[in-house]
Amino acid sequence: MLLREVDYARPSTVEEAVALLAGYEGARALAGGQTIVNVMKSRAAAPDVLVDLANLEELRTIGFSADGLLEIGAMVTCAQLVNSSEVDVARPILAEVAATIADVQVRNRGTVGGNVCVNDPTNHLPPLLVALGATFTIRSRESERTVPADEFFLGVYLTAVGEGELLTKVSVPPSNDAGDGFAGVTIGKHGTYIVDAAATVSDDGVRIALGCVAAAPVRATAMEDRLAGSDFSADSVAAAAQGLGASLDPPSDVHGSADYRRHLAEVSAVRAVLQAAGRRKGA
Template sequence: MYPRPFEYRAVTTVDEALRVLHEVEDGKVLAGGQSLLPLMKLRLASPGVLVDISGIPDLSYIRPQGENAVEIGSLTTHDTVAHSALLQERCPILPAAARGIADQQIRNRGTIGGSSCHADPASDLPPTLLALDAEFSIVGPKGSRTVPAKEFFVDLFETQVQRDEILHHIQVPTLGPQWGWSYTKFNRREGDYPIVGVAILVRLDSHGRRLEEVRIGLAAVNPTPCRARAAERFLQGQEISPAILKEAAHRSTEGLHPGSDMHGSSQYRRDMVQVFVRRGLEEAVTRARLAGGNP
Protein backbone atom coordinates (compact mmCIF):
# COMPACT_ATOMS: atom_id res chain seq x y z
CA MET A 1 0.00 0.00 0.00
CA TYR A 2 1.14 3.58 -0.63
CA PRO A 3 1.28 6.03 2.28
CA ARG A 4 -1.20 8.90 2.44
CA PRO A 5 0.17 12.11 0.83
CA PHE A 6 2.59 14.03 3.05
CA GLU A 7 4.91 17.02 2.87
CA TYR A 8 8.65 16.27 3.09
CA ARG A 9 11.05 18.70 4.80
CA ALA A 10 14.76 17.85 4.93
CA VAL A 11 16.59 19.78 7.65
CA THR A 12 20.32 20.16 8.32
CA THR A 13 20.45 21.49 11.89
CA VAL A 14 18.74 20.62 15.17
CA ASP A 15 17.43 24.21 15.49
CA GLU A 16 15.85 24.01 12.03
CA ALA A 17 14.22 20.66 12.89
CA LEU A 18 12.78 22.08 16.11
CA ARG A 19 11.50 25.17 14.29
CA VAL A 20 9.67 23.08 11.67
CA LEU A 21 8.23 20.71 14.30
CA HIS A 22 6.99 23.74 16.24
CA GLU A 23 5.44 25.38 13.14
CA VAL A 24 3.53 22.40 11.77
CA GLU A 25 0.66 20.61 13.50
CA ASP A 26 1.21 17.02 12.52
CA GLY A 27 4.94 16.74 11.89
CA LYS A 28 6.93 13.59 12.57
CA VAL A 29 10.67 13.08 12.73
CA LEU A 30 12.18 10.75 10.14
CA ALA A 31 15.56 9.20 11.04
CA GLY A 32 16.50 5.90 9.33
CA GLY A 33 12.89 5.29 8.25
CA GLN A 34 13.10 1.56 9.00
CA SER A 35 10.10 1.59 11.34
CA LEU A 36 8.23 4.76 10.40
CA LEU A 37 8.04 4.17 6.63
CA PRO A 38 6.58 0.64 6.95
CA LEU A 39 4.00 2.06 9.38
CA MET A 40 3.13 4.80 6.88
CA LYS A 41 2.79 2.28 4.05
CA LEU A 42 0.40 0.27 6.21
CA ARG A 43 -1.36 3.57 7.03
CA LEU A 44 -0.90 2.94 10.74
CA ALA A 45 0.86 6.33 10.80
CA SER A 46 -0.09 9.23 8.53
CA PRO A 47 1.91 12.34 9.47
CA GLY A 48 1.17 15.47 7.43
CA VAL A 49 4.82 16.55 7.41
CA LEU A 50 7.90 14.32 7.55
CA VAL A 51 10.82 16.18 9.09
CA ASP A 52 13.87 14.31 7.81
CA ILE A 53 16.72 14.75 10.32
CA SER A 54 19.03 12.20 8.69
CA GLY A 55 21.10 15.01 7.12
CA ILE A 56 22.03 16.60 10.48
CA PRO A 57 25.74 15.78 10.81
CA ASP A 58 25.97 16.74 14.53
CA LEU A 59 23.74 13.86 15.62
CA SER A 60 25.86 10.99 14.39
CA TYR A 61 28.78 10.25 16.72
CA ILE A 62 30.12 8.05 19.51
CA ARG A 63 32.50 9.79 21.91
CA PRO A 64 33.88 9.36 25.43
CA GLN A 65 32.47 11.48 28.26
CA GLY A 66 35.45 11.41 30.61
CA GLU A 67 36.47 7.96 31.85
CA ASN A 68 33.05 6.85 33.08
CA ALA A 69 30.64 7.25 30.18
CA VAL A 70 30.13 7.20 26.42
CA GLU A 71 27.80 9.54 24.55
CA ILE A 72 26.03 8.29 21.42
CA GLY A 73 24.32 10.71 19.01
CA SER A 74 20.74 9.71 18.21
CA LEU A 75 21.42 9.30 14.46
CA THR A 76 24.20 6.76 15.02
CA THR A 77 23.28 3.68 13.01
CA HIS A 78 23.00 0.16 14.41
CA ASP A 79 25.96 -0.82 12.22
CA THR A 80 28.15 1.94 13.67
CA VAL A 81 27.19 0.91 17.22
CA ALA A 82 27.88 -2.74 16.34
CA HIS A 83 31.43 -1.92 15.14
CA SER A 84 32.45 0.83 17.56
CA ALA A 85 35.84 0.09 19.14
CA LEU A 86 35.10 2.55 21.96
CA LEU A 87 31.82 0.80 22.87
CA GLN A 88 33.46 -2.60 22.50
CA GLU A 89 36.04 -1.52 25.07
CA ARG A 90 33.74 0.33 27.49
CA CYS A 91 30.23 -1.03 27.03
CA PRO A 92 30.37 -4.24 24.96
CA ILE A 93 26.77 -5.33 25.62
CA LEU A 94 25.49 -2.57 23.32
CA PRO A 95 27.44 -3.60 20.17
CA ALA A 96 26.45 -7.22 20.92
CA ALA A 97 22.75 -6.29 20.94
CA ALA A 98 23.10 -4.09 17.82
CA ARG A 99 24.82 -6.87 15.84
CA GLY A 100 21.69 -9.03 16.09
CA ILE A 101 19.24 -6.45 14.74
CA ALA A 102 17.53 -7.39 11.47
CA ASP A 103 19.89 -7.57 8.46
CA GLN A 104 22.84 -5.52 7.20
CA GLN A 105 20.70 -3.16 5.07
CA ILE A 106 18.49 -2.28 8.05
CA ARG A 107 21.50 -1.92 10.37
CA ASN A 108 23.02 0.51 7.82
CA ARG A 109 19.95 2.80 7.98
CA GLY A 110 18.28 2.24 11.36
CA THR A 111 19.45 4.42 14.25
CA ILE A 112 19.76 4.06 18.01
CA GLY A 113 17.57 7.15 18.42
CA GLY A 114 14.91 5.80 16.08
CA SER A 115 14.83 2.45 17.84
CA SER A 116 14.54 4.16 21.24
CA CYS A 117 11.82 6.62 20.16
CA HIS A 118 9.84 3.98 18.31
CA ALA A 119 9.76 2.04 21.63
CA ASP A 120 8.70 -1.25 20.13
CA PRO A 121 8.72 -3.59 23.18
CA ALA A 122 10.19 -6.32 20.96
CA SER A 123 13.31 -4.32 19.96
CA ASP A 124 16.83 -5.24 21.00
CA LEU A 125 18.34 -1.93 22.11
CA PRO A 126 15.68 -0.58 24.55
CA PRO A 127 16.01 -3.43 27.14
CA THR A 128 19.79 -3.16 26.83
CA LEU A 129 19.67 0.60 27.46
CA LEU A 130 17.36 -0.06 30.42
CA ALA A 131 19.81 -2.55 31.92
CA LEU A 132 22.62 -0.01 31.41
CA ASP A 133 20.64 2.71 33.24
CA ALA A 134 21.31 4.89 30.16
CA GLU A 135 20.36 8.58 30.13
CA PHE A 136 18.38 10.13 27.27
CA SER A 137 18.97 13.79 26.34
CA ILE A 138 15.98 15.41 24.69
CA VAL A 139 15.87 18.86 23.06
CA GLY A 140 12.73 20.89 22.43
CA PRO A 141 11.31 24.41 22.28
CA LYS A 142 11.80 24.83 26.05
CA GLY A 143 15.46 23.72 26.02
CA SER A 144 17.02 20.38 26.87
CA ARG A 145 16.40 17.79 29.57
CA THR A 146 17.83 14.43 30.54
CA VAL A 147 15.57 11.48 31.31
CA PRO A 148 16.76 8.24 32.97
CA ALA A 149 16.01 5.03 31.07
CA LYS A 150 13.55 3.82 33.72
CA GLU A 151 11.31 6.84 32.93
CA PHE A 152 11.96 7.13 29.19
CA PHE A 153 9.74 4.24 27.99
CA VAL A 154 6.19 5.22 28.93
CA ASP A 155 3.87 2.79 27.16
CA LEU A 156 3.50 0.76 23.97
CA PHE A 157 5.28 2.82 21.24
CA GLU A 158 5.32 5.81 23.60
CA THR A 159 8.27 7.58 25.22
CA GLN A 160 8.96 10.83 27.04
CA VAL A 161 9.85 12.51 23.70
CA GLN A 162 7.01 14.90 22.82
CA ARG A 163 5.75 15.71 19.31
CA ASP A 164 7.84 18.90 19.03
CA GLU A 165 11.00 17.41 20.58
CA ILE A 166 14.02 15.44 19.34
CA LEU A 167 16.09 12.83 21.09
CA HIS A 168 19.59 14.32 20.83
CA HIS A 169 21.88 11.70 22.38
CA ILE A 170 22.08 8.77 24.79
CA GLN A 171 24.71 8.35 27.49
CA VAL A 172 25.80 4.89 28.63
CA PRO A 173 28.23 4.02 31.46
CA THR A 174 31.71 2.57 31.12
CA LEU A 175 31.58 -0.94 32.59
CA GLY A 176 34.57 -1.57 34.84
CA PRO A 177 36.49 -4.87 35.21
CA GLN A 178 34.10 -6.28 37.84
CA TRP A 179 31.19 -6.16 35.40
CA GLY A 180 30.04 -9.02 33.23
CA TRP A 181 27.31 -8.96 30.60
CA SER A 182 25.22 -11.05 28.28
CA TYR A 183 22.66 -10.28 25.57
CA THR A 184 20.50 -13.15 24.35
CA LYS A 185 17.99 -12.80 21.57
CA PHE A 186 15.73 -15.79 21.13
CA ASN A 187 14.20 -15.91 17.66
CA ARG A 188 13.46 -18.51 15.02
CA ARG A 189 15.37 -17.01 12.09
CA GLU A 190 18.52 -14.89 12.05
CA GLY A 191 17.56 -11.20 12.00
CA ASP A 192 13.97 -11.60 13.20
CA TYR A 193 12.70 -9.52 16.09
CA PRO A 194 13.20 -11.31 19.41
CA ILE A 195 10.47 -13.63 20.67
CA VAL A 196 12.22 -12.95 23.97
CA GLY A 197 15.26 -10.70 24.50
CA VAL A 198 17.32 -10.72 27.70
CA ALA A 199 20.03 -8.16 28.55
CA ILE A 200 21.99 -8.88 31.74
CA LEU A 201 24.67 -6.96 33.63
CA VAL A 202 26.30 -8.25 36.81
CA ARG A 203 28.90 -6.68 39.09
CA LEU A 204 30.85 -9.09 41.32
CA ASP A 205 32.88 -8.56 44.47
CA SER A 206 36.68 -8.54 44.12
CA HIS A 207 36.85 -12.35 44.74
CA GLY A 208 34.31 -13.09 42.01
CA ARG A 209 32.06 -14.95 44.47
CA ARG A 210 29.25 -12.55 45.37
CA LEU A 211 26.81 -10.56 43.24
CA GLU A 212 27.08 -6.90 44.23
CA GLU A 213 24.63 -5.67 41.59
CA VAL A 214 22.45 -7.28 38.93
CA ARG A 215 20.39 -5.65 36.20
CA ILE A 216 18.09 -7.62 33.90
CA GLY A 217 16.37 -5.94 30.91
CA LEU A 218 13.65 -7.83 29.02
CA ALA A 219 12.19 -7.44 25.53
CA ALA A 220 8.91 -8.70 24.08
CA VAL A 221 7.22 -9.62 27.36
CA ASN A 222 5.35 -6.45 28.40
CA PRO A 223 3.91 -3.38 26.62
CA THR A 224 7.23 -1.63 27.30
CA PRO A 225 10.75 -2.97 27.62
CA CYS A 226 11.16 -3.71 31.32
CA ARG A 227 13.47 -4.81 34.14
CA ALA A 228 13.07 -8.04 36.09
CA ARG A 229 13.17 -6.19 39.41
CA ALA A 230 12.14 -9.12 41.66
CA ALA A 231 15.00 -11.26 40.36
CA GLU A 232 17.44 -8.34 40.63
CA ARG A 233 16.50 -7.71 44.26
CA PHE A 234 16.73 -11.40 45.09
CA LEU A 235 20.26 -11.70 43.64
CA GLN A 236 21.77 -8.62 45.19
CA GLY A 237 24.43 -9.61 47.75
CA GLN A 238 24.00 -13.35 47.15
CA GLU A 239 26.85 -15.83 46.97
CA ILE A 240 26.80 -17.26 43.43
CA SER A 241 25.57 -20.86 43.07
CA PRO A 242 23.55 -22.79 40.46
CA ALA A 243 20.58 -22.95 42.86
CA ILE A 244 20.57 -19.16 43.36
CA LEU A 245 20.71 -18.46 39.62
CA LYS A 246 17.86 -20.95 39.03
CA GLU A 247 15.70 -19.33 41.70
CA ALA A 248 16.41 -15.87 40.22
CA ALA A 249 15.36 -17.13 36.77
CA HIS A 250 12.12 -18.37 38.32
CA ARG A 251 11.50 -14.93 39.90
CA SER A 252 12.33 -13.07 36.68
CA THR A 253 8.78 -13.58 35.32
CA GLU A 254 7.10 -11.84 38.28
CA GLY A 255 4.91 -9.01 36.99
CA LEU A 256 5.26 -9.99 33.32
CA HIS A 257 2.22 -10.10 31.04
CA PRO A 258 3.53 -11.34 27.69
CA GLY A 259 1.07 -11.54 24.83
CA SER A 260 0.44 -14.60 22.65
CA ASP A 261 0.98 -14.53 18.90
CA MET A 262 2.01 -16.80 16.01
CA HIS A 263 5.57 -16.95 17.43
CA GLY A 264 4.58 -18.27 20.84
CA SER A 265 2.00 -18.25 23.60
CA SER A 266 2.20 -16.12 26.69
CA GLN A 267 3.23 -19.16 28.77
CA TYR A 268 5.90 -20.12 26.23
CA ARG A 269 7.42 -16.63 26.48
CA ARG A 270 7.41 -16.83 30.29
CA ASP A 271 9.17 -20.21 30.09
CA MET A 272 11.74 -18.84 27.63
CA VAL A 273 12.44 -15.83 29.88
CA GLN A 274 13.33 -18.24 32.69
CA VAL A 275 15.61 -20.29 30.43
CA PHE A 276 17.43 -17.29 28.98
CA VAL A 277 17.75 -15.41 32.26
CA ARG A 278 19.45 -18.43 33.85
CA ARG A 279 21.77 -18.95 30.89
CA GLY A 280 22.41 -15.21 30.62
CA LEU A 281 23.32 -14.95 34.31
CA GLU A 282 25.80 -17.84 33.93
CA GLU A 283 27.38 -16.19 30.89
CA ALA A 284 27.57 -12.76 32.54
CA VAL A 285 29.12 -14.22 35.71
CA THR A 286 31.73 -16.10 33.64
CA ARG A 287 32.63 -12.90 31.77
CA ALA A 288 32.88 -10.90 35.00
CA ARG A 289 35.14 -13.51 36.59
CA LEU A 290 37.44 -13.55 33.54
CA ALA A 291 37.53 -9.73 33.36
CA GLY A 292 38.26 -9.47 37.10
CA GLY A 293 41.01 -12.11 37.02
CA ASN A 294 38.90 -14.70 38.94
CA PRO A 295 38.30 -17.44 36.35
Protein backbone atom coordinates in the same frame (compact mmCIF):
# COMPACT_ATOMS: atom_id res chain seq x y z
CA MET B 1 3.53 -0.31 -0.16
CA LEU B 2 2.25 3.10 -1.24
CA LEU B 3 2.31 5.96 1.22
CA ARG B 4 -0.23 8.67 1.83
CA GLU B 5 0.76 12.18 0.85
CA VAL B 6 3.22 13.69 3.29
CA ASP B 7 5.22 16.90 3.61
CA TYR B 8 8.95 16.64 3.92
CA ALA B 9 11.64 18.90 5.30
CA ARG B 10 15.32 18.38 5.85
CA PRO B 11 16.63 20.82 8.47
CA SER B 12 20.33 21.58 8.83
CA THR B 13 20.51 22.13 12.57
CA VAL B 14 19.03 20.56 15.67
CA GLU B 15 17.43 23.90 16.51
CA GLU B 16 15.72 23.98 13.15
CA ALA B 17 14.59 20.36 13.52
CA VAL B 18 13.08 21.01 16.91
CA ALA B 19 11.38 24.13 15.61
CA LEU B 20 9.83 22.13 12.75
CA LEU B 21 8.70 19.36 15.07
CA ALA B 22 7.12 21.89 17.38
CA GLY B 23 5.76 24.12 14.66
CA TYR B 24 3.80 21.63 12.58
CA GLU B 25 0.98 19.50 13.81
CA GLY B 26 1.43 15.83 13.02
CA ALA B 27 5.18 16.25 12.48
CA ARG B 28 7.39 13.23 13.07
CA ALA B 29 11.15 12.88 13.09
CA LEU B 30 12.53 10.70 10.30
CA ALA B 31 15.80 9.04 11.29
CA GLY B 32 16.81 5.91 9.35
CA GLY B 33 13.21 5.20 8.46
CA GLN B 34 13.54 1.45 8.95
CA THR B 35 10.33 1.36 10.99
CA ILE B 36 8.41 4.51 10.20
CA VAL B 37 8.58 4.09 6.43
CA ASN B 38 7.21 0.57 6.84
CA VAL B 39 4.42 1.83 9.05
CA MET B 40 3.60 4.46 6.45
CA LYS B 41 3.69 1.82 3.69
CA SER B 42 1.00 -0.14 5.50
CA ARG B 43 -0.86 3.17 6.07
CA ALA B 44 -1.23 2.11 9.71
CA ALA B 45 -0.10 5.64 10.55
CA ALA B 46 0.35 8.71 8.42
CA PRO B 47 2.36 11.64 9.77
CA ASP B 48 1.56 14.95 8.12
CA VAL B 49 5.15 16.14 8.11
CA LEU B 50 8.39 14.22 8.11
CA VAL B 51 11.38 16.03 9.56
CA ASP B 52 14.40 14.24 8.11
CA LEU B 53 17.35 14.33 10.51
CA ALA B 54 19.81 13.19 7.83
CA ASN B 55 21.82 16.41 7.73
CA LEU B 56 22.32 16.72 11.50
CA GLU B 57 25.93 15.57 11.57
CA GLU B 58 26.22 16.34 15.27
CA LEU B 59 23.79 13.49 15.99
CA ARG B 60 25.93 10.99 14.12
CA THR B 61 28.88 10.89 16.48
CA ILE B 62 30.00 8.47 19.15
CA GLY B 63 32.24 9.90 21.90
CA PHE B 64 32.77 10.35 25.59
CA SER B 65 31.41 12.95 27.98
CA ALA B 66 33.64 14.81 30.43
CA ASP B 67 32.63 12.38 33.14
CA GLY B 68 33.46 9.37 30.99
CA LEU B 69 30.01 8.35 29.76
CA LEU B 70 29.80 6.79 26.30
CA GLU B 71 27.68 9.21 24.27
CA ILE B 72 25.87 7.87 21.24
CA GLY B 73 24.18 10.34 18.94
CA ALA B 74 20.58 9.56 18.07
CA MET B 75 21.42 9.27 14.36
CA VAL B 76 24.23 6.75 14.91
CA THR B 77 23.37 3.67 12.87
CA CYS B 78 23.48 0.12 14.10
CA ALA B 79 26.32 -0.48 11.65
CA GLN B 80 28.26 2.37 13.28
CA LEU B 81 27.72 0.82 16.70
CA VAL B 82 29.03 -2.48 15.43
CA ASN B 83 32.22 -0.94 14.07
CA SER B 84 32.91 1.71 16.71
CA SER B 85 36.18 1.49 18.63
CA GLU B 86 34.66 3.66 21.37
CA VAL B 87 31.83 1.17 21.85
CA ASP B 88 34.28 -1.69 21.74
CA VAL B 89 36.30 -0.13 24.55
CA ALA B 90 33.48 1.19 26.69
CA ARG B 91 30.52 -1.19 26.33
CA PRO B 92 31.04 -3.94 23.73
CA ILE B 93 27.65 -5.55 24.41
CA LEU B 94 26.10 -2.69 22.44
CA ALA B 95 28.00 -3.72 19.33
CA GLU B 96 27.40 -7.39 19.96
CA VAL B 97 23.65 -6.94 20.18
CA ALA B 98 23.47 -4.39 17.35
CA ALA B 99 25.21 -6.92 15.11
CA THR B 100 22.20 -9.22 15.43
CA ILE B 101 19.54 -6.65 14.59
CA ALA B 102 17.76 -7.75 11.40
CA ASP B 103 20.30 -7.66 8.59
CA VAL B 104 23.10 -5.66 6.96
CA GLN B 105 20.78 -3.35 5.02
CA VAL B 106 18.66 -2.49 8.05
CA ARG B 107 21.75 -1.95 10.22
CA ASN B 108 23.14 0.42 7.60
CA ARG B 109 20.10 2.69 7.87
CA GLY B 110 18.50 1.95 11.22
CA THR B 111 19.56 4.28 14.01
CA VAL B 112 19.86 4.06 17.77
CA GLY B 113 17.42 6.94 18.14
CA GLY B 114 14.90 5.32 15.84
CA ASN B 115 15.18 1.95 17.54
CA VAL B 116 14.52 3.37 21.01
CA CYS B 117 11.91 5.98 20.07
CA VAL B 118 9.82 3.41 18.19
CA ASN B 119 10.11 1.18 21.24
CA ASP B 120 8.54 -1.77 19.49
CA PRO B 121 8.40 -4.39 22.26
CA THR B 122 10.53 -6.71 20.12
CA ASN B 123 13.30 -4.16 19.55
CA HIS B 124 16.72 -5.10 20.89
CA LEU B 125 18.01 -1.84 22.28
CA PRO B 126 15.29 -0.80 24.76
CA PRO B 127 15.78 -3.69 27.24
CA LEU B 128 19.53 -3.54 26.75
CA LEU B 129 19.71 0.17 27.51
CA VAL B 130 17.49 -0.31 30.57
CA ALA B 131 19.83 -3.00 31.87
CA LEU B 132 22.86 -0.81 31.19
CA GLY B 133 21.27 2.13 33.03
CA ALA B 134 21.52 4.48 30.07
CA THR B 135 20.27 8.07 30.11
CA PHE B 136 18.53 9.86 27.28
CA THR B 137 19.01 13.49 26.32
CA ILE B 138 15.92 15.20 24.93
CA ARG B 139 15.87 18.63 23.31
CA SER B 140 12.96 20.96 22.92
CA ARG B 141 12.87 24.56 21.70
CA GLU B 142 13.15 25.76 25.25
CA SER B 143 15.35 23.31 27.04
CA GLU B 144 17.35 20.14 27.19
CA ARG B 145 16.63 17.42 29.74
CA THR B 146 17.99 14.04 30.67
CA VAL B 147 15.78 11.04 31.39
CA PRO B 148 16.96 7.74 32.93
CA ALA B 149 16.15 4.55 31.02
CA ASP B 150 13.71 3.36 33.65
CA GLU B 151 11.55 6.40 32.90
CA PHE B 152 12.17 6.70 29.17
CA PHE B 153 10.14 3.80 27.73
CA LEU B 154 6.42 4.28 28.26
CA GLY B 155 4.67 2.11 25.68
CA VAL B 156 4.64 1.08 22.05
CA TYR B 157 5.62 4.17 20.06
CA LEU B 158 5.54 6.02 23.31
CA THR B 159 8.57 7.36 25.11
CA ALA B 160 9.50 10.34 27.25
CA VAL B 161 10.13 12.25 24.02
CA GLY B 162 7.08 14.48 23.82
CA GLU B 163 5.55 16.43 20.97
CA GLY B 164 7.90 18.99 19.58
CA GLU B 165 10.87 17.27 21.22
CA LEU B 166 13.82 15.40 19.80
CA LEU B 167 16.04 12.70 21.28
CA THR B 168 19.62 13.82 20.61
CA LYS B 169 21.79 11.27 22.36
CA VAL B 170 21.94 8.22 24.55
CA SER B 171 24.57 8.08 27.29
CA VAL B 172 25.80 4.75 28.59
CA PRO B 173 28.10 4.24 31.56
CA PRO B 174 31.29 2.39 30.63
CA SER B 175 31.64 -1.21 31.75
CA ASN B 176 34.36 -0.73 34.36
CA ASP B 177 33.97 -3.90 36.39
CA ALA B 178 30.57 -4.87 34.96
CA GLY B 179 29.78 -7.85 32.79
CA ASP B 180 26.88 -7.71 30.32
CA GLY B 181 24.69 -10.40 28.82
CA PHE B 182 21.86 -10.67 26.33
CA ALA B 183 19.76 -13.74 25.54
CA GLY B 184 16.43 -14.71 24.11
CA VAL B 185 14.58 -16.70 21.49
CA THR B 186 14.04 -15.40 17.98
CA ILE B 187 11.88 -16.44 15.05
CA GLY B 188 14.73 -17.74 12.89
CA LYS B 189 18.34 -16.64 13.22
CA HIS B 190 18.58 -12.90 13.89
CA GLY B 191 14.82 -12.75 13.52
CA THR B 192 12.24 -11.00 15.63
CA TYR B 193 12.48 -11.78 19.32
CA ILE B 194 9.76 -13.81 21.00
CA VAL B 195 11.28 -12.90 24.38
CA ASP B 196 14.64 -11.39 25.22
CA ALA B 197 16.51 -10.39 28.36
CA ALA B 198 19.46 -8.14 29.02
CA ALA B 199 21.51 -8.24 32.18
CA THR B 200 24.43 -6.45 33.72
CA VAL B 201 26.32 -7.66 36.76
CA SER B 202 28.62 -5.31 38.62
CA ASP B 203 29.78 -4.34 42.09
CA ASP B 204 26.65 -2.22 42.30
CA GLY B 205 24.47 -5.25 41.84
CA VAL B 206 22.47 -6.79 39.03
CA ARG B 207 20.15 -5.13 36.53
CA ILE B 208 17.89 -7.28 34.40
CA ALA B 209 15.45 -6.05 31.76
CA LEU B 210 13.06 -8.12 29.69
CA GLY B 211 11.78 -7.41 26.21
CA CYS B 212 8.61 -8.60 24.42
CA VAL B 213 6.68 -9.26 27.62
CA ALA B 214 4.92 -5.87 27.91
CA ALA B 215 4.51 -2.62 26.00
CA ALA B 216 7.85 -1.43 27.40
CA PRO B 217 10.91 -3.20 28.84
CA VAL B 218 10.27 -4.72 32.26
CA ARG B 219 12.86 -4.67 35.04
CA ALA B 220 13.08 -8.00 36.89
CA THR B 221 13.60 -6.28 40.21
CA ALA B 222 12.66 -9.21 42.46
CA MET B 223 15.15 -11.42 40.66
CA GLU B 224 17.74 -8.67 40.89
CA ASP B 225 17.19 -8.51 44.65
CA ARG B 226 17.43 -12.26 45.05
CA LEU B 227 20.78 -12.18 43.26
CA ALA B 228 22.31 -9.75 45.74
CA GLY B 229 25.46 -11.43 47.01
CA SER B 230 24.91 -14.41 44.70
CA ASP B 231 27.75 -16.72 43.68
CA PHE B 232 26.19 -16.69 40.19
CA SER B 233 26.29 -20.47 39.90
CA ALA B 234 23.83 -21.88 37.40
CA ASP B 235 21.69 -23.25 40.21
CA SER B 236 21.55 -20.07 42.23
CA VAL B 237 20.70 -17.94 39.21
CA ALA B 238 17.99 -20.40 38.20
CA ALA B 239 16.64 -20.31 41.74
CA ALA B 240 16.59 -16.52 41.66
CA ALA B 241 14.53 -16.60 38.47
CA GLN B 242 11.78 -18.64 40.12
CA GLY B 243 8.57 -16.67 40.13
CA LEU B 244 9.74 -14.17 37.51
CA GLY B 245 7.42 -15.60 34.89
CA ALA B 246 4.44 -15.58 37.22
CA SER B 247 5.00 -11.89 37.92
CA LEU B 248 4.57 -11.02 34.23
CA ASP B 249 1.51 -10.48 32.07
CA PRO B 250 2.92 -11.01 28.59
CA PRO B 251 0.90 -11.08 25.38
CA SER B 252 -0.19 -14.23 23.55
CA ASP B 253 0.27 -14.32 19.81
CA VAL B 254 1.03 -16.60 16.93
CA HIS B 255 4.65 -17.03 18.06
CA GLY B 256 3.93 -17.96 21.63
CA SER B 257 1.35 -18.10 24.37
CA ALA B 258 1.60 -15.95 27.47
CA ASP B 259 2.70 -19.04 29.39
CA TYR B 260 5.46 -19.77 26.92
CA ARG B 261 6.65 -16.18 27.19
CA ARG B 262 6.60 -16.38 31.00
CA HIS B 263 8.76 -19.46 30.76
CA LEU B 264 11.10 -17.91 28.18
CA ALA B 265 11.43 -14.83 30.36
CA GLU B 266 12.92 -16.97 33.10
CA VAL B 267 15.15 -18.94 30.74
CA SER B 268 16.35 -15.77 28.98
CA ALA B 269 16.97 -13.92 32.22
CA VAL B 270 19.00 -16.81 33.59
CA ARG B 271 21.05 -17.06 30.43
CA ALA B 272 21.66 -13.32 30.25
CA VAL B 273 22.70 -13.15 33.91
CA LEU B 274 25.02 -16.15 33.61
CA GLN B 275 26.60 -14.64 30.52
CA ALA B 276 27.01 -11.28 32.27
CA ALA B 277 28.46 -12.82 35.40
CA GLY B 278 30.86 -14.90 33.33
CA ARG B 279 32.10 -11.80 31.54
CA ARG B 280 32.48 -9.69 34.61
CA LYS B 281 36.07 -8.58 35.02
CA GLY B 282 37.84 -10.78 37.50
CA ALA B 283 35.02 -13.31 37.37
